[in-house]
Amino acid sequence: MRILVVEDDEVAAEYVKKGLSEAGHVVDLATDGDTALEMAQAADYDALILDRMLPKRDGLQVLMDLREGGDATPVLILSALGETDHKVEGLRAGGDDYLAKPYSFMELLARVEAIGRRSDPTAAVTKLKVGDLEMDLLARTVHRGGQKVLLQPREFRLLECLMRNAGRVVTRTMLLEKVWDYHFDPQTNVIDVHISRLRGKIDKEFGTPLLHTVRGAGYRLQP
Amino acid sequence: MGSSSKSADAQPLGDLAETLGRLLKNTVFRLSLVGALLFGGSLLVAQLIVYDRIVSAEIRRIDDGLRSDLIELQSLFEKGGDRVFQEAKRIGALPIDTPETSPLAQPYFDQGARETVERVVTLRDLSDDTYSMFVFKGRKSGKLVTEEIAALGMDAPSLAGFVSRGLIRERAIATVSDIETDRTEERRVQVLGLVIYEDEVRVGILFVGRDIETIMRTGERMRSAMTTSSFIALFLGILSSIFVARRFARRVDILNKLATDVQAGHLDRRAPRTYSEDEMDRLAEHLNGMLDHIDRLMQAMRYAGDSVAHDLRTPLTRLRTRLETAAVEAGDSPEGDVLYAAAGDADELLSTFDSVLRIARLEAGERRELLKPLDPKPILDDLAELYEPACEDAGLSFTYDIESGLTIMADRGLLSQAVSNLVENAIKYAGGGGGSRIHLSAQKGQRGRVRIFVVDDGPGIPVFDRERVRERFVRLDKSRTLPGSGLGLALVDAIADLHQAELILDDGLGSDAVLAGHDDHDGRPGLKVELVFPRAKSVKTDDSPSDGRKGGSA
Numbered sequence: 001m002r003i004l005v006v007e008d009d010e011v012a013a014e015y016v017k018k019g020l021s022e023a024g025h026v027v028d029l030a031t032d033g034d035t036a037l038e039m040a041q042a043a044d045y046d047a048l049i050l051d052r053m054l055p056k057r058d059g060l061q062v063l064m065d066l067r068e069g070g071d072a073t074p075v076l077i078l079s080a081l082g083e084t085d086h087k088v089e090g091l092r093a094g095g096d097d098y099l100a101k102p103y104s105f106m107e108l109l110a111r112v113e114a115i116g117r118r119s120d121p122t123a124a125v126t127k128l129k130v131g132d133l134e135m136d137l138l139a140r141t142v143h144r145g146g147q148k149v150l151l152q153p154r155e156f157r158l159l160e161c162l163m164r165n166a167g168r169v170v171t172r173t174m175l176l177e178k179v180w181d182y183h184f185d186p187q188t189n190v191i192d193v194h195i196s197r198l199r200g201k202i203d204k205e206f207g208t209p210l211l212h213t214v215r216g217a218g219y220r221l222q223p
Numbered sequence: 224m225g226s227s228s229k230s231a232d233a234q235p236l237g238d239l240a241e242t243l244g245r246l247l248k249n250t251v252f253r254l255s256l257v258g259a260l261l262f263g264g265s266l267l268v269a270q271l272i273v274y275d276r277i278v279s280a281e282i283r284r285i286d287d288g289l290r291s292d293l294i295e296l297q298s299l300f301e302k303g304g305d306r307v308f309q310e311a312k313r314i315g316a317l318p319i320d321t322p323e324t325s326p327l328a329q330p331y332f333d334q335g336a337r338e339t340v341e342r343v344v345t346l347r348d349l350s351d352d353t354y355s356m357f358v359f360k361g362r363k364s365g366k367l368v369t370e371e372i373a374a375l376g377m378d379a380p381s382l383a384g385f386v387s388r389g390l391i392r393e394r395a396i397a398t399v400s401d402i403e404t405d406r407t408e409e410r411r412v413q414v415l416g417l418v419i420y421e422d423e424v425r426v427g428i429l430f431v432g433r434d435i436e437t438i439m440r441t442g443e444r445m446r447s448a449m450t451t452s453s454f455i456a457l458f459l460g461i462l463s464s465i466f467v468a469r470r471f472a473r474r475v476d477i478l479n480k481l482a483t484d485v486q487a488g489h490l491d492r493r494a495p496r497t498y499s500e501d502e503m504d505r506l507a508e509h510l511n512g513m514l515d516h517i518d519r520l521m522q523a524m525r526y527a528g529d530s531v532a533h534d535l536r537t538p539l540t541r542l543r544t545r546l547e548t549a550a551v552e553a554g555d556s557p558e559g560d561v562l563y564a565a566a567g568d569a570d571e572l573l574s575t576f577d578s579v580l581r582i583a584r585l586e587a588g589e590r591r592e593l594l595k596p597l598d599p600k601p602i603l604d605d606l607a608e609l610y611e612p613a614c615e616d617a618g619l620s621f622t623y624d625i626e627s628g629l630t631i632m633a634d635r636g637l638l639s640q641a642v643s644n645l646v647e648n649a650i651k652y653a654g655g656g657g658g659s660r661i662h663l664s665a666q667k668g669q670r671g672r673v674r675i676f677v678v679d680d681g682p683g684i685p686v687f688d689r690e691r692v693r694e695r696f697v698r699l700d701k702s703r704t705l706p707g708s709g710l711g712l713a714l715v716d717a718i719a720d721l722h723q724a725e726l727i728l729d730d731g732l733g734s735d736a737v738l739a740g741h742d743d744h745d746g747r748p749g750l751k752v753e754l755v756f757p758r759a760k761s762v763k764t765d766d767s768p769s770d771g772r773k774g775g776s777a
Contacts, residue, residue, distance in 0.1 A: 009537050015544045102540035102573045104566070105547050154608060180609060184640045185574065187711075188647050193612040216550060216563050 001046035001116045002026045006036040006062070007078070008054055016049065019105045020112070033057025037065055045073050047116040049108070052079035052090065060093045067094035074115040078103070087183065106217030110169040128163040131210055131223030133202060135163055144206055154179065155198050162211065162221040171218035195219055245472075252468030259460020266456050270449040278442035282413065285433050289415040411436050474503050478510065489592070490518045521587070535576065543569040578710040582695065585637075585717040594632045594722065596759045599665055599675060600625050602638055607663055610646045614661055617654045623663040631673045631756040633722055641718040644711045645677040645752050653681025653731075657747060660732055671758030680732035680749040689728040715752075725755040 003025050007013040010031060017027045028043075030036035033054040040048060040062075048066075052059035063075055077090040077098045087098045096115040099108060128135040132145045140156060142149045151159065157179050162170055172191040176182045195211065203209045212220045246252045413435045477495060484492045493514060494507035546566040553559035607623040614621035631638075642663070649661045658681030668674040684692055684699065691697050693716040698709040719726040731749025 009541070012537065012541050012544065015541065015548065019544075019548060101537065102543050102569075104570075105544050180605065182609075182639055182643070183636055184643070186609075186643055186647060188613055188650055190609055190613045193616050194609075197612055216547060216566065 001113070002028075002044070003047050003049060003112060003116075004028045004030060004036070004040055004043075004045045005049045006030045006033075006054065006059070007049070007051045008032065009051075016105070016108065019109065023109055023113075031055075033059065033062045037062050040066055040071065040073065041069065047112050048073050048075040049112060050075050050077050050095075052077055052086075060090065063090075063093045063095060076108075076112050076115055078108075104171075104217070106169060106214070107171045107173060110165075110171050110174060110218060113168045114165055114170075114174070128160065128166075130163050130166040130221055131208070132206075133163070133210055133221075135160060142202070144202055149201055151198075151201060155194070155201065158194060158198055159202065159221075162219065166221045169214050169217045169220050174218070246465065246468060249468045249472055251471040252464050255464035255467050256461060259457060259464055262460055263453050263457040267449065267453045270445075270452070274442065274445050274449065278438060278445060281438045282435065285413050285435055285438070286415065289413065289433055293415050411439050471503075478507065481510065485514060485517075490514065490521060539569060539573055539576075543573070575710060578714055579695070582710065582714055582717045585714075585721050593634045595634075596630050596632055597635065598627070599629055599631055599633065599638065599673065600627050602635055603642060603663065603665055603675065606639060606642050606646065610643075610650070614646075614650060614654075617650055619650065619654050619659060619661050621661050621663075625663070625665040626667060629665060629667060629673045630759040631722075631724075632759045633756065637718045637721065641715045641754065642675065642677065644715050648711055648752070649677050649679040649681070649750070653679035653750070656682035658682070658749065662732065668755055673756040673759075674753055675756070676751055676753035678731045678749065678751040681747060683731055683748040683750040684728060692728070693726065712752075715754075719754055722754075723757050725753075727751075727753040727755060729753065 003020055005013055005016050005020070005027055007016065007029070008031050010029075013029050013031065017029055020027045028039060028045075030039050033056045035056075036050070036054070037057065050059045050063060054062070057065075059077065059079070063077070066073070066075070074096045075094065077095040079086060079090070079098070079100060087100075090098045097111050099111055126137050128137065134143045135141075135156075136143075137160070142151055142156065142159065158175065161175060161178050173185060175191050176185070195213075199209075199211050203211055208223070210221055210223060212222060214220050411434070413433050481492055481494050493511045496507050496511075497504045543566055546562055546569060550559055550562035550566055553562055603623070603625045607621070607625070611621045646661065646663065649658075652658075653661060658679050661677065661679045663675075663677050665673065665675045688699055692699065692712050695713040696709040697713075716726050729751040731751040
């Protein structure tokens, strides 16, 4: 993906750039709001990582100006203002996801890849398939290797989230937000427990594991 | 619905008592009530003075007249016994046409006895206790039959008021008959008596009376008018006190409401001005000035807080990213483990910092307007479903019973966070302290309140520590070895405050066993942490959680 990172802290921006490049993305940097708007309008990016507090032009303003100009590039907003109301503000201004500082790089990577994928036409699918694991979103059924797997409603949503992001890392925070709609980090390993239950249902009795733990980051569903 | 109609029945009485109580607490009402009482009192005094000038002065005038009559009659009597009365007739004090059958007891006739008795002259014979009486009817001729002399009955004139060489002042009742209509009437008579001496021997008492019925009636009417008008004045005074107090109270209430709103975090509220420049208006002006100032300070502080947050988080994020990058590069090596651990430490540092900021923001009450009526059941069911497996993994049995149909004023995110903190505390401290059970419950409390509590059978918190643990960074010695920042319960406390809910810490599941002396709990009373939400003001319930997710229960 081609990604524009807008961040006034150059050191942090360099790290983000380095990390994203290593993950196989093409990254441009902008350090103030005006430059960011110019660059975003000039080139066609797959995703934007936008800091809220920027010199010259506020991050939200950049976003609103972009959206006003009809630009639908997915935007991940970064901010030190991690409160829910700021999050709502950001999403209302046209952001696709919101990440509060401090974030782990893995979280950032997982999220930007998730929103970058949104523009794919596959968003409206009714069936998901990863390896021999199949999910029917209409019938709400899951089969692996032709064998029916019985899931609780929440487990179904958990698996759906993982399958929609198949091949990519999904962090615990993302799962908590997308599956449970919680915007705080529990201190205990609640997500791990749910994952391990899910694993018991979709992986245990089948030869090759699909659900992998990515150290320091989260989980990845991959054949 | 049934309960609400019941409360409506009990409303008027309660309302009245409440209104009265509120009125009596109202300073303005009390002051104007004192004013009304003072006014009523002075009115009474003024009326008493008028009464004295009119009625008492008239009575005094009558007394004076009686006294001079008495002196005149006395001198006549002293000059020559029954000639007195001849003389009296001659000077016109006695009607001329009185038949004289007896010099002292002389009934005389009156064609119009219904006329007012104006003067009564009585002689009392000390030796045989009999009275002699003459009634003077001014210039009109009158008649008083002999029997009625006794009825005229100088029952009042007696020797009780006897004063040596002085006058006896009495008030008598005279029964006067009208022989034409046969109607009797009781009339009050002011009587002045004088002891008559003949050769230094008392021979009788000469009474002179005058009808005072008319003036007494006037006096009575005045007294009743005075009482009535004083009561009316008092009543009107109380009414005007209530009126003034309510008017004033309304303006004070507006200011009180403003203060409550500001306390609740609505720093943009201002007091309405009347620009009349009266003291209330000036108070409003000063309050508004003060609020502007506070608002500016708050904004400056918030800006500073946000900037500090931003400035601190940026290098911390950098630190974290560096550690993480290094950790990924080091991979599955001992160095990698150290680096991951260091990144974890940085996370902990940041999350503590985050919690502090969160609590500060909650305490500022900024988010109070986000509260809306909701049913806690779906939220708590979700949490139960989230934590049940984790509890099981930790070897704890997790149970929950959540009543449906409850309504509280809450924010979904904050409520989830608070209850999640409580459950995690229970897992951490009960699970680590030998407990085996955690129970989450939501029930109807008293008077429309809603109780949500998490209870465990762990070691609990000693009574004397229960206040302390709500404070930030307070960790009990026993828990120092466990991970945590000491902010969990402080955050719950702040969330409870924001919801105007009460946070109560009590003994948990083990308490009964401890009290009963059973050994199976090893003296662990357990802990119960309860959030008591006030009755939701709005009856309308927003049944669906904010995102519309309902999630199946386990």
